[in-house]
Amino acid sequence: MNAMSDLHEMARQAREAFFDLSVAPPEKRNEVLARLSGLLQERREDIFEANRKDVSLAEKEGLAAPLLSRLKFREEKLSQVCLGLTALSALPDPIGRTTLSTEITEGLSLYRVVCPIGVIGVIFESRPDALIQIASLAIKSGNAVLLKGGREALNTNRVLGDCVRGALSASGLPEDGAQLLESREEVASMLKEDTLIDLIIPRGSNAFVRYIMDNSRIPVLGHADGLCHVYVDEFADPDMAVRLAVDSKTQNVSVCNAAETLLIHEKAAAAMLPPIVEALKAKGVEIRGDAEACRLTGCAPATDEDWKTEYLDYVISVKVVPSLDAAVRHINHFGSHHTDLIITENEANASEFLSRVDSAGVYWNVSTRFADGFVYGFGAEVGIATGKIHARGPMGLEGLTTYKYKLIGSGQTMAEMKSGQRTYTHRPLHSACPL
Amino acid sequence: MNAMSDLHEMARQAREAFFDLSVAPPEKRNEVLARLSGLLQERREDIFEANRKDVSLAEKEGLAAPLLSRLKFREEKLSQVCLGLTALSALPDPIGRTTLSTEITEGLSLYRVVCPIGVIGVIFESRPDALIQIASLAIKSGNAVLLKGGREALNTNRVLGDCVRGALSASGLPEDGAQLLESREEVASMLKEDTLIDLIIPRGSNAFVRYIMDNSRIPVLGHADGLCHVYVDEFADPDMAVRLAVDSKTQNVSVCNAAETLLIHEKAAAAMLPPIVEALKAKGVEIRGDAEACRLTGCAPATDEDWKTEYLDYVISVKVVPSLDAAVRHINHFGSHHTDLIITENEANASEFLSRVDSAGVYWNVSTRFADGFVYGFGAEVGIATGKIHARGPMGLEGLTTYKYKLIGSGQTMAEMKSGQRTYTHRPLHSACPL
Numbered sequence A, B: 001m002n003a004m005s006d007l008h009e010m011a012r013q014a015r016e017a018f019f020d021l022s023v024a025p026p027e028k029r030n031e032v033l034a035r036l037s038g039l040l041q042e043r044r045e046d047i048f049e050a051n052r053k054d055v056s057l058a059e060k061e062g063l064a065a066p067l068l069s070r071l072k073f074r075e076e077k078l079s080q081v082c083l084g085l086t087a088l089s090a091l092p093d094p095i096g097r098t099t100l101s102t103e104i105t106e107g108l109s110l111y112r113v114v115c116p117i118g119v120i121g122v123i124f125e126s127r128p129d130a131l132i133q134i135a136s137l138a139i140k141s142g143n144a145v146l147l148k149g150g151r152e153a154l155n156t157n158r159v160l161g162d163c164v165r166g167a168l169s170a171s172g173l174p175e176d177g178a179q180l181l182e183s184r185e186e187v188a189s190m191l192k193e194d195t196l197i198d199l200i201i202p203r204g205s206n207a208f209v210r211y212i213m214d215n216s217r218i219p220v221l222g223h224a225d226g227l228c229h230v231y232v233d234e235f236a237d238p239d240m241a242v243r244l245a246v247d248s249k250t251q252n253v254s255v256c257n258a259a260e261t262l263l264i265h266e267k268a269a270a271a272m273l274p275p276i277v278e279a280l281k282a283k284g285v286e287i288r289g290d291a292e293a294c295r296l297t298g299c300a301p302a303t304d305e306d307w308k309t310e311y312l313d314y315v316i317s318v319k320v321v322p323s324l325d326a327a328v329r330h331i332n333h334f335g336s337h338h339t340d341l342i343i344t345e346n347e348a349n350a351s352e353f354l355s356r357v358d359s360a361g362v363y364w365n366v367s368t369r370f371a372d373g374f375v376y377g378f379g380a381e382v383g384i385a386t387g388k389i390h391a392r393g394p395m396g397l398e399g400l401t402t403y404k405y406k407l408i409g410s411g412q413t414m415a416e417m418k419s420g421q422r423t424y425t426h427r428p429l430h431s432a433c434p435l
Helices: A003-021 A026-042 A044-060 A065-071 A075-090 A128-140 A151-170 A184-190 A206-214 A238-250 A266-282 A291-297 A304-308 A324-334 A347-356 A414-419 B003-021 B026-042 B044-060 B065-071 B075-090 B128-140 B151-170 B184-190 B206-214 B238-250 B266-282 B291-297 B304-308 B324-334 B347-356 B414-419
Strands: A098-105 A108-116 A119-123 A144-148 A178-181 A199-202 A228-232 A259-265 A286-289 A315-321 A339-343 A361-366 A383-385 A393-395 A401-412 B098-105 B108-116 B119-123 B144-148 B178-181 B199-202 B228-232 B259-265 B286-289 B315-321 B339-343 B361-366 B383-385 B393-395 B401-412
Touching: A003 A119, A003 A144, A003 A178, A003 A184, A026 A044, A026 A075, A026 A128, A026 A151, A044 A065, A044 A075, A044 A151, A065 A151, A075 A128, A098 A401, A119 A128, A128 A144, A128 A151, A128 A178, A144 A184, A151 A178, A178 A184, A199 A206, A228 A238, A228 A266, A228 A324, A238 A259, A238 A266, A238 A339, A238 A361, A238 B401, A259 A266, A259 A324, A266 A286, A266 A291, A266 A315, A286 A291, A291 A315, A304 A315, A304 A324, A315 A324, A324 A347, A339 A347, A347 A361, A401 B238, B003 B119, B003 B144, B003 B178, B003 B184, B026 B044, B026 B075, B026 B128, B026 B151, B044 B065, B044 B075, B044 B151, B065 B151, B075 B128, B098 B401, B119 B128, B128 B144, B128 B151, B128 B178, B144 B184, B151 B178, B178 B184, B199 B206, B228 B238, B228 B266, B228 B324, B238 B259, B238 B266, B238 B339, B238 B361, B259 B266, B259 B324, B266 B286, B266 B291, B266 B315, B286 B291, B291 B315, B304 B315, B304 B324, B315 B324, B324 B347, B339 B347, B347 B361
Parallel strands: A119 A144, A119 A199, A144 A178, A228 A259, A228 A339, A259 A315, A286 A315, A339 A361, A361 B401, A401 B361, B119 B144, B119 B199, B144 B178, B228 B259, B228 B339, B259 B315, B286 B315, B339 B361
Antiparallel strands: A098 A108, A108 A401, A383 A393, B098 B108, B108 B401, B383 B393
């Protein structure tokens, strides 16, 4: 069999598994998480051995140190993952809630009820703990999942995938609710299965997310660029401006919620920009500024390309702007709609910034580094959505749900409504769906 | 200028207009609707004249009678449209609501606030009243909209579009919040503007929706097939089964929520199928059945193609199934996830059907014809989504919104969280965002 027919069969089985998972009670779905935690502990030596194999292959291939450290899955990662499973299990059931209830006409009630989406394809990077996080979020929310991890983590992922499938079947649920893809050909085939797969979540580079969008009819919730801005307003507290600029830029430079551009109001620039730049330089950050920033701090000049660049490195671009309006316009034009920050003591300016900046996260006086599913209290995240459709920002359990309308009648026909025998009442019911 | 550069400029202006519309207070957005109603009344003669021109051209081209009747825009349609504007204006503001509030750590509050999506492209059929419905839903929800109507309604749409733009500017809002596209080339260009346009809503055939999905990176909320099923359960009330089958199939055969396939439990078939078929035949419906249905009613045999066909005509396919499970499986396999009905007096069977059928609308004892935004109390609809992402079923104002996370702090850094100087509290706040 080739990748196409294999994948079609996998997707078909995932869809069958979804039909069972979607009606499994919450206790059952939580049982899977508990069993998974147990299985991971039981099979710890297998996991560590497979991971040593992956790491040693990656070292031979010369994988960069930060990537190697993300690939490693040892004692500490295992405990974190198991703690995460316990925390996820304790979260309220994300499905079954009634979010709208209306009497349409006498004896006819409409309920909108939260339900799982279906079969979700997730393509993620070389971090084996991501496999457990994503699979457990999918199972907790009643979805089936096709998982494609990084090539470097193949051996580790195989053992982890076995544990997930084992936990499903030990709980009396179909193990095909979680399946592993191992090749690029399978990913390409997955993109064609738009009648069996409901959503694709690619985690990766901008170019990769665009490739997925260009090659599939399946809806894509993409996590593309994170080009985050720090705007230091005219009314910023100078000490806070230094602290938040440094934390947003340098607390971890290689992540999507790190700041890439600093904007500063011209009335604040002379007093506040030099100490900010000094503090950033002390952390090893290279500064690239517009003419005014260069004049004030002696930094290197930025080019037009700098305003659109996600460095993911110890570099920041700096621009002096004439107004809050100019800052908002710069962000809406050059930003990636991820997370943007205003530092100000002026509430009206903060309010204007938070309303007008068209991003998933709009922050007042707090580091951009807080854009994260765990930080937001979602337990974990399947990704950070930079689009605006369905889910925005860190996507936890809620992002993996949709709804259906349940309409419960007693024989009403449209002919009766059109003839006026019955009339629309449209009365809010404020009640949960009885079935 | 060519269509591509024209359209790019239009989309850019729509995006600028969105930034103003998105922060306009609800009174202002409702003012536009009131002024629009006034302008439509003022310019009634222009509208009727333009429409007479469209209708007479369409008659010359031999447009079918039902399409001609949908194209006509006279006194009655005008009053309906103006009543619709008043009703929409009275609906609660769909934006600004806080849907989640959490204290992340001391002095740091997270709010999820509903906001408009941005620039929305809608491609709709030759029904001029649809232009006003879609534009008014977009304006009420703070979005900008690019509208492409049917070619046959071009003259009418131009006058109606003028009225919408006039109402926007008379209310002090940018008229480019609503713009008309007039050619297929402009539609093709629109699909390329994925950095300026946030959502495309195509209303049309399955093939057309697929064309859009295949040619754009912009998220598509498509309204494709409506292949709706009526399942007559073993425990159906026989009279209700006849009434609901007839209403679902024949109350209006040419719409997406009309039934196309009837499934009946084998234990009910002998007694209930003959009277159902007789009643359908009396309404002029052609019956195509499986072997058992043919045996019981003498109808013509169905082919495999029939189970996947949306007739939109006086034809229905009929199948006798051995169980509720078989009915659910048939629907999930052949259906289009639009609206499916069970007729039964047995609550457990209804509950199972409503849980397991993977459709936007799952109905118990009520005609499939109720799947409609007006019927659901949404005022009107921009379309009926058959996908599962973002919105499902009739899409009213809520489907035109997204959310942003507003994070309000007092100087918190990630370094403090990581070092343990501060700890996560994740305490629900149950309060609205103060800005």
